[in-house]
Amino acid sequence: MTADRPDGARFSFDGSPVPFTPGQSVGAALWASGVRSWRSTRHEGRPRGLFCGIGVCFDCLLTVDGRADQRACVTPARPGLDVRTQVGSGSDGG
C-alpha cells in the first residue's frame, strides 16, 4: 500500500489528511489509507465504498467540496479537496 509521505500532497477526508500520489483517484487514495467505506446507504444506513472501481456502479459516492454524489473512483485527488462521507442521498432537503 502507498506509504504515508509526510511532505506529500493531501486532501481532507472528514477533516483528516489523506496522502495521495499524482493521478490517483480520491477513492484509490482512501483505499490506500485503509479506508474501506465512505457512504452510508439511504434506506438501511449500510456502509459502502469501492465496488466496480471504474465509474460504473455508483456505490462509492461521496461529497467533494460541497457537491454530493461524486464517484470517488473517478474523481481525481487534488491538494486541499474537502472530501466528506455521504449519508443517505447526500442531498436531503435539496
Place this chain on the structure above:
Amino acid sequence: MAAERQLDGVREGDTAGVVDVVVVGAGPAGLAAAVEAATAGARVVVLDDQPRPGGQYWRQGPAGPGRYHHDRAGWDRLAEGLRGQVAAGRVDHRPDHQVWRLDGPGDGPGDGHRGALVVVHAVTGGRGADGEVPVTLRARAVVVATGAHDRVLPFPGWELPGVLTPGAVQALLKEHGVVAGRRVVVGGSGPFLLPVATALLQAGAQVPALVEAGDGRGWLRGWRGLAAGTDRLGEAAGYAAVLARHRVRPRLRHAVVAAHGNDRVEAVTVARLDAGGAIVPGSGRQVAADTVAVGWGFTARVDLALQAGAVAVPSPDGGTAVAADPFGRTAVPGVLVAGELLGVGGAPLAVLTGRLAGTAAAAHALGRPVPPPAAVADLLRRRRRATAFAHTLATAHPVPPGWPGWLDDATVVCRCEEVRLGRLHEAIDVLGATDPRTAKLLTRTGMGWCQGRSCAEATSTLVAVRCGTAPEPGWNVRPVAVPLTLDALAAGDDDPS
C-alpha cells in the same frame, strides 16, 4: 446544415460543426477505429470518459504503461498511430467526455446529399468541484466502442465494503498503484481471473483462494485460442508460473458463494459446485480475507448503440450484444459498433473489429463504398478466427446456471436501491409480475444510480427463474446512459435541430 470540415468548428459548446466520424471510447477497439478512419481520410473526434487513452485493458497511470501492462507492443503500435493522426490534425482526442445519448439519423437533422446525421450528446467535466459542460456533436458516422465492465452476480454479502470486481482490483493497481488488499480471495469465472490473481501476488498480496466455477477443460482450450495471432499462450504460461511459485492452486468448479463481516468483509464461504452450478451440500468452507474480487466475465456496454436504434442480440456468453455485419455496421445507417459490443472477445479481437469499423465508418462518412472483401481479406479472416475463439471461451466459462440457488431472501439484489431478493419474489408471487420491467417498477430494482448496470442481467435471470420464462436480452436500455445533472440534461435537450 452546411458540411463543416474544420475541427475548429466542433469545439466544445459549439453545435454547428459536422464531424465525419465520432468514435465513442478510446480502448483497443475505439483507438483502432479512430486511426483507421483517419488513415482513410476522415476527420475523427474520439470521445472517451477516461482521462487517458487505453480503455480498461490498457489502463495506465499518468506516468504511462506500468509493470502490469498487457501486450505492450500492441499498445505502442496503436498509441503511435493515434499520436501521428492527432499531430496531423485528423484525430481530435477528447478525454473526460461522457456520452449519455446517441440519436440515430431518423431523429437527427439532415446533411444534404450525404443523408441524415447521428447526434452525439456528451458532458465533460463534473468530476470533483467543477460543473458539467454539455457537448453536442453531429456526425456522419459514429463508431460505438464503449467496451465492457465486469459482469457481477449478487450473492449473500456482496454489498460489504471490501468485496470488489476483478476490474476494480486491476484499476487500483494499474492506474492508481494501490494493492487492493493483503488477503484477497479471487473468484468467479473466466481467463481474466488469472492476470488479476497473478498481479496481486506480484504486488505482495496473499491470495488464499483462487476459485473458478468452470471445470477447467475450457481454460487450456481457451488460452490456445487466445494465442491465435498473438503471444498469449506464453502469457498464460507466465501466469501459471507465478501461481505455482506462490503455491496458489486454482480450485475448479468452486465459487465464492457468500461474504461475511459486519462493516467490511472478513471472510468468504467457498463451496464446491455440481455440474449444474448448485452448491454441493456440506462443501462450504470459510476462508479469511480482507478483500474479495468476484467477476463472471464481462457485460458489454450496449446502451448507446441500442438507444440509436441498433438491435440487441444474445451473445454466446449469455449477455447482450449488438447485431452488426462484419464491418460493425448496425441496422441504423451511420451507426457502427466495435469491440466487446459485438460479443465479448478481448483486446486482440477488439482491435480487429475496430479497424474494420473505422474503415466502414470513413467510407460511410465520405460517401464511398466499403473496400471490397479482397482488400480486407486478412482482417476479415483474423476477425473470424478470433470470434470463433471468443465463442469457445464464452462457452467454456458459462455463468453456472445454478447461481440463483446460492441466494436467500435476505440477499441484496439491487445495490443502489437496497432491494433484497425477498421483495423481488414478493413482486412476482404476490403482485403478479411476470417480467423484469414490471418487477423493476414494483420494487425499484435497477432504478438507482447505476441504472441497472450492476443488477439488470441478474434481475432478468432471477425473474425468469421464478416465473419459468426465458431471460430477455437488452431489456433495460435507458434513454440516458449516464446519470446527469438536470442542468446538463436541459442544455442537451435545448440542442437545436
